[in-house]
Amino acid sequence: MVQPVIAVFPGTFDPMTLGHQDLISRSARLFSSVVVAVAAAHHKKTLFTLDERLDMVRTVFAAQANVRVESFSGLVRDFAVAQGARVMVRGVRSVTDFDYEAQLAGMNRALAPDVDTLFLTPDSRFQFISSTLVREIATLKGDVRQFVAPQVFERLAAKLAA
Numbered sequence: 001m002v003q004p005v006i007a008v009f010p011g012t013f014d015p016m017t018l019g020h021q022d023l024i025s026r027s028a029r030l031f032s033s034v035v036v037a038v039a040a041a042h043h044k045k046t047l048f049t050l051d052e053r054l055d056m057v058r059t060v061f062a063a064q065a066n067v068r069v070e071s072f073s074g075l076v077r078d079f080a081v082a083q084g085a086r087v088m089v090r091g092v093r094s095v096t097d098f099d100y101e102a103q104l105a106g107m108n109r110a111l112a113p114d115v116d117t118l119f120l121t122p123d124s125r126f127q128f129i130s131s132t133l134v135r136e137i138a139t140l141k142g143d144v145r146q147f148v149a150p151q152v153f154e155r156l157a158a159k160l161a162a
Contacts (some may be wrong), residue, residue, distance in 0.1 A: 017152075
């Protein structure tokens with residue numbers, strides 16, 4: 001009998017984009033449970049606080065019963081092992097992403113041999129979207145509605161209006 005498989009989908013989600021949503025939703029169809037691991041991101045200056053990012057992701061996935069949202073700091077490998085995950089899902093948009101993600105996957109495999117990394121590519125409609133570009137466009141007063149969920153757009157607009 002096949003046992004349920006827990007997958008971890010880590011990221012900063014500053015903000016969560018439609019590309020992230022696409023990959024997480026597809027992961028939720030592949031695995032019995034997906035834990036969206038929102039990084040504290042001490043090494044990055046984020047637009048949104050950790051609590052704001054957690055709340056945005058939880059709001060977007062509120063109706064998806066097998067998606068859980070948690071924060072983590074430190075090594076994602078430690079978080080995945082603590083969750084009982086057997087898979088870490090990573091999004092890959094380009095060759096540049098793949099090169100970096102393949103190196104991470106190799107290191108994570110050496111550190112946690114029981115956790116496999118699965119690469120997913122986003123739907124072609126979302127291939128070019130990144131949180132960095134969304135933040136930059138929004139900061140310069142560009143319209144980013146087509147790149148993020150309505151709930152995320154509202155929070156982004158409110159944050160930048162303050």
